[in-house]
Amino acid sequence: MRHHAERDKVAERLAYAGYIPDRDLATAVWLMESLSRPLLLEGEAGVGKTEVALTLAQANGARLIRLQCYEGLDQNAALYEWNYQRQLLAIKTRESRADAVDVIEDHIFSEKFLLERPLLAAIRQPKSAVLLIDEVDRADEEFEAFLLELLSDYQVSIPELGTIHATTIPQVILTSNGTRELSDALRRRCLYHYVDYPDVEREARIITTRMPNIDVALALQIARMIEGIRKEDLRKSPGVAETLDWAAALAGLGVEDLRAEPEAVFETMMCLIKTVEDKSRVTREVSDRLLGKVA
């Protein structure tokens, strides 16, 4: 029963920190910890991929180091950079002392002038950190290749300084929205979990966990309603964050039973809708129809 128990422990830890994982995710996190391999989370925007890393860090009491990927992200911004201003200053002062060129060089390319960026920081923590590489699909292929190197050896070579080995191996979580196909090599390196929208029960639990004051019946109604909206053919389906916003809005208005106040439901539902097209698609009729299904 060890595996079972360990996995449940992971689920408990995450739940305690405020994230309700489905069982498969708990297994994936447990595997990530026991095999120390990175975990790749894929899924629609707003299903709570980033949240996994945040809560994992919180649950483990580890430092969260986050690298937000974007197009054109390069080693300098992700790994390390030299502190140019200080280097220039150092050159000037050394120059007046008439030091030899290679002495100056050794001096200004030393640890003192090195600026840590997230990836380097992550492998030099005294206590194992959680490294979140967010939206890795936004970075370009070159960066992906470089990342692969780091994730397989956990060491970094800096030409001027030599190889830096990891003091601790971080827990790495990568997220992707699927705007670009990731390379097979990177996928193979990682454990994989596809994060789907939570089912009604889990979503209701998420609502009650985040908003302890909300009525359980109302949370369930909201979750059912959201499930209905996600089934509509919308360009942008509401994510979990939107659900929470909506629940907060409804609670703020003092709504206790969705069926009793279709007006308020329809009006507040607009905080779930993010495009003009979707707005025209979700009419009062649609809202009432969905509400009819919320038993």
Next chain:
Amino acid sequence: MVATAAIHESSAASAGARRKLGDFVRVLRDNGFIVGLAEAGDALTVLSRPASLTPSRLRPALRALFCSNKSDWEKFDEIFDAFWLGRGMKSATRISGVLQKSPPGMESSRSGDRPGNPDGAPDHVQRRIGLDHGTDENSPGLREGASRADSLAKADFRHLTNPDDLAAAHAVAARLAKAMRVRLTRREQSRRTGRRIDLRRTIHKNIAHGGMPLELVWRQRKHKPLRLVVLLDASGSMSMYSAVFLRFMHGILDNFREAEAFVFHTRLIHISPALRERDATRSVERMSLLAQGVGGGTRIGESLATFNRWHAKRAIHSRTCVMIVSDGYDTGPAEQLEREMSALRRRCRRIAWLNPMIGWRGYAPEAAGMKAALPHVDLFAPAHNLESLQAIEPYLARI
């Protein structure tokens, strides 16, 4: 099996479990999963824990280990059930698997005389009516010798009936696609100029000058390669062209670093995976199999809608040219085509519509679908012979 060997090396799990896992890995590979040694080894570690030997616990663990994308993720349960729980394994795994081998009979059919191209022969009648201006003097088979390649370049694809000629046309198309890419890259490189100073390199270089930045090092903006998304009409009315175009698309996917390919008739099919097959002939065979229409006309509008809804987000970025190869005969409503074209227009950089019929004398875009689509098209060009394909290259280079 290498993985099986690796699994046998470890002694943590029972022999039976090891063998079973090896078999499972093989089944996954048959179904297109990429499972390497490391995964198999890790799986064994998981398997060696006595608690994980029930399906409900083993499943999520193996799934996280062996899946590497969403389609794997969706297939996995079925394969897992089939294998470990013995639910109709053979049929389930075969159906959900990628086409590994051509079905019997496909090996013999060359792409040239593929079954979807019976229109080659009756075309003789049409040749008299819808004459292409370049055809008569360059009719393939009539002219041989030195200018053979040249005559091929001008021959309407419809008139390439002889398998040898078709193969030659394929080769030219592949070369063309390759040349197109090479030229594009070179242009990008020679255009480079510095935008910002690269402080790191500058400092390094100027230590000898006492840190005085005498020699500056610049940073250049890297040019993103053009991405090409090709949507090919594979309906009946295009059948005499699609064989050559499939070959052309294979050349493009092979050589453009970023390209995606789709074919459509009554629905849209993503064929990039089939196109990435190394062996060109096999790849074209696989594709023509995928591309065979079921009949019932061409739904261009609907296919575009599918593309916009499901594929556009991933396939299109800011330097994408969408190339639609179709004669514009849409059996769906023209309004839908119009709507989807305008949606597509907003997303990508350029839309090029290649229409083989422009090459025909006296052709005017009369088809309702074509008329509806035209306002959203940046380049409307002929694509009936290799020469016309060659003519698109400068256009692509400018994007």
